[in-house]
Amino acid sequence: MTDDGVAYSYQEAMRRGVPLQEPDGTLIYPTTRSRPKPTFTLDPLDRALMAISVAVPVMLTVFVAAQIPMMDQQVPVHFSWDGTVNRYGSPWEGFWTAAGVTVMIIGIAVLAKYPRVFNNPVELNSSNVQQQYKNAVQMLTWLNLAMAIMAVGMMGLWFEPLWFPLVWVGLALMGVSMVFFIRRLFMLR
Structure with a gap:
């Protein structure tokens, strides 16, 4: 677990409500709270x-x-x-x-x-x-x-x-x- 605002496991992403960072750098948004604002x-x-x-x-x-x-x-x-x-x-x-x-x-x-x-x-x-x-x-x-x-x-x-x-x-x-x-x-x- 780190404080960079992303998680590196699905369970951590769900628990913290932050994006999941894949090994290739892609961010996945498993929860509403983790999703970015519309731009x-x-x-x-x-x-x-x-x-x-x-x-x-x-x-x-x-x-x-x-x-x-x-x-x-x-x-x-x-x-x-x-x-x-x-x-x-x-x-x-x-x-x-x-x-x-x-x-x-x-x-x-x-x-x-x-x-x-x-x-x-x-x-x-x-x-x-x-x-x-x-x-x-x-x-x-x-x-x-x-x-x-x-x-x-x-x-x-x-x-x-x-x-x-x-x-x-x-x-x-x-x-x-x-x-x-x-x-x-x-x-x-």
Whole structure:
């Protein structure tokens, strides 16, 4: 055991919460505490997508809350896969669902600020850690965008049935982006 801030055995690294130094000099980060702080920056597109994916549902939730007093007592609150209404309820029931989705979107945006705490399925080491952080944050950015598109589609249905395809667009974007970023995660080893 030394005081140079690294460990030379896995057990010591786990116990002390410091990086494990391999014989070739590579640092492996077995614990969240041992991981370095993120130093990467997202490109302007990813930053804009994250901002939009948070701002739009928040504004739409506020708009819907302002519209509730003018809505009918019973509004569509559940839809089948083809967009037909199969249950009506209070506008507040739908509002709280929309507000919950908006809170989840905000939560994901906050979580994206802390990539050190992510549970990574690949070993993080000195040669890949920043790339893995960035990939994970980009994945959350696109997940948030997909959820925001679905939220717009869900809330828009109260005013116009033409909004329903956005739910499918959001689901498709979510699936495609998850496959893309998870595949890239394993390629960045």
